[in-house]
Amino acid sequence: MKGLIKKDLLNLASYKTSLFIVIIFCSIAIAWTTSVTFAPIVISTIIGMIVLSTFNYDEISKSDKYILSLPVTRKDVVLSKYILAVVSTVIGAVLGVILTIIIVQIMNMVRSSELINLNYESLLSTAFGGMFGIALIQSIQIPSIYKWGAEKGRIQMFVLIFLLILLILGASFLFTKIGFNIDMSSIESFLNKFGILLFVGLIIIMYSISYKISYKIFSHKDY
Amino acid sequence: MENAIELKEVSKEYPDFKLDKISFNIPKGSIVGLIGENGAGKTTTMKSILNIVNIKGTIQVLGKDHQQYEKEIKQELGVVLDDSFLSEYLTAKGINSIMKDFYSNWDEKLYFDYLKEFKLPSNKLIKEFSRGMKMKLKIITAISHNPKILLLDEPTSGLDPIVRNEILDIFRKYILDDEERSILISSHITSDLEHIADYIVFIHNGKIIFNLPTSDLLENYGIIKCDKKDFEQLKEKDYISYKKGKYQYEVLVNNKVEIKKKYKFEVIDKPSIDEIMLFYVKGEK
Numbered sequence: 001m002k003g004l005i006k007k008d009l010l011n012l013a014s015y016k017t018s019l020f021i022v023i024i025f026c027s028i029a030i031a032w033t034t035s036v037t038f039a040p041i042v043i044s045t046i047i048g049m050i051v052l053s054t055f056n057y058d059e060i061s062k063s064d065k066y067i068l069s070l071p072v073t074r075k076d077v078v079l080s081k082y083i084l085a086v087v088s089t090v091i092g093a094v095l096g097v098i099l100t101i102i103i104v105q106i107m108n109m110v111r112s113s114e115l116i117n118l119n120y121e122s123l124l125s126t127a128f129g130g131m132f133g134i135a136l137i138q139s140i141q142i143p144s145i146y147k148w149g150a151e152k153g154r155i156q157m158f159v160l161i162f163l164l165i166l167l168i169l170g171a172s173f174l175f176t177k178i179g180f181n182i183d184m185s186s187i188e189s190f191l192n193k194f195g196i197l198l199f200v201g202l203i204i205i206m207y208s209i210s211y212k213i214s215y216k217i218f219s220h221k222d223y
Numbered sequence: 224m225e226n227a228i229e230l231k232e233v234s235k236e237y238p239d240f241k242l243d244k245i246s247f248n249i250p251k252g253s254i255v256g257l258i259g260e261n262g263a264g265k266t267t268t269m270k271s272i273l274n275i276v277n278i279k280g281t282i283q284v285l286g287k288d289h290q291q292y293e294k295e296i297k298q299e300l301g302v303v304l305d306d307s308f309l310s311e312y313l314t315a316k317g318i319n320s321i322m323k324d325f326y327s328n329w330d331e332k333l334y335f336d337y338l339k340e341f342k343l344p345s346n347k348l349i350k351e352f353s354r355g356m357k358m359k360l361k362i363i364t365a366i367s368h369n370p371k372i373l374l375l376d377e378p379t380s381g382l383d384p385i386v387r388n389e390i391l392d393i394f395r396k397y398i399l400d401d402e403e404r405s406i407l408i409s410s411h412i413t414s415d416l417e418h419i420a421d422y423i424v425f426i427h428n429g430k431i432i433f434n435l436p437t438s439d440l441l442e443n444y445g446i447i448k449c450d451k452k453d454f455e456q457l458k459e460k461d462y463i464s465y466k467k468g469k470y471q472y473e474v475l476v477n478n479k480v481e482i483k484k485k486y487k488f489e490v491i492d493k494p495s496i497d498e499i500m501l502f503y504v505k506g507e508k
Binding site: 062065 | 274298322
């Protein structure tokens with residue numbers, strides 16, 4: 001298991017610079033827009049997506065066959081991908097939260113005339129919301145990569161994001177059209193109370209179902 | 224003699240190909256060459272042993288079921304696959320760091336000694352290696368945990384004769400270091416196998432055509448070149464197959480000394496394994 005994770009991490013080493021650029025970009029964006037909800041979503045999404053590219057490395061080098069000839073079980077192979085996915089999403093969100101706190105502190109120190117109000121609760125909700133989003137994408141993406149391969153899986157990812165946006169836009173359009181008034185304040189108060197718990201629960205359920213589907217596909221796969 | 228690997232009635236069906244109830248053994252301490260044209264079933268046989276494909280039949284590796292004891296068995300296997308390895312965006316040094324987590328008896332010193340011996344850079348990305356360098360790295364990676372069995376799928380294909388010879392030398396040395404070690408090597412370059420294999424298993428269209436000691440093939444098999452009259456004297460049970468040319472018949476026999484005595488043929492040529500293969504596949508009877 002350790003070897004499998006190390007293999008993926010070494011493959012991802014080339015993303016070090018890109019990640020550094022993302023962090024710089026986010027820092028500037030926080031300072032510029034004074035938005036405290038930005039970094040956790042962006043960083044966890046980017047790291048979460050980068051992790052999925054380990055499938056591309058395996059596919060380009062046709063590594064799957066070789067990996068299965070090593071002392072590992074198919075369960076280990078699938079599980080290692082999910083451990084990496086979950087850990088990277090969490091690290092992304094934590095990194096985003098820490099970065100936001102640091103940048104806001106610095107900004108408040110150097111620009112005491114316009115203090116940014118850092119609401120830790122909403123920062124946390126955003127972080128969990130970001131994690132939920134990327135967990136949803138990964139949970140759909142990983143089984144489809146096991147089923148159809150990384151190349152086709154990538155196309156599906158864009159289709160998926162497009163469909164999600166379309167769905168949200170369509171729903172809001174429909175609600176306005178039929179004159180349905182969403183009580184945003186009650187949703188907000190519900191999310192403020194139970195949001196984090198809800199997100200954590202959904203994230204665990206999504207990853208668990210996704211893992212089971214991936215393992216089922218992979219355990220029957222012939223090379 | 225104890226066997227390192229035993230295959231019994233192994234079958235695997237694809238839409239366009241079938242590995243059909245193949246059975247053979249790899250005796251401990253021996254090198255078995257698996258020959259056959261491209262698509263004959265060599266790689267499928269290798270993948271079956273590695274449990275990469277689901278099969279019917281049984282396979283025992285070091286006396287244990289290959290599925291039930293998969294992880295344990297694979298600790299004792301060194302594998303080289305023709306078309307699959309770790310990512311080319313890794314370095315040889317990175318491979319060491321990964322492999323030591325996979326194999327409990329990974330010998331780091333041995334690995335780096337081999338890298339030095341074969342002049343392979345440890346910090347360069349594998350994608351910048353030549354084909355020969357890549358193959359040497361695959362082989363070094365396969366043998367650096369001192370496995371009991373090596374499974375080599377086309378390790379010499381596409382390489383020049385000098386590199387091929389260097390690679391065959393690695394295998395010779397590997398087997399000489401410990402008499403318990405065994406190798407299953409598949410290749411369509413049969414001349415390579417003539418020099419190192421103790422047994423040759425010939426597979427054609429998913430079926431085993433013959434499984435014989437290399438010495439038997441090279442010493443007892445012969446090709447008679449004769450005219451129609453002489454050919455008609457030959458009893459059918461005395462030859463394996465024949466090829467009819469414009470002016471002469473070529474006949475493959477598997478006991479050339481006896482045939483020579485019985486039919487008074489003056490010359491019986493020594494065939495190569497390639498020629499024997501062709502007689503079995505294209506010859507008539």
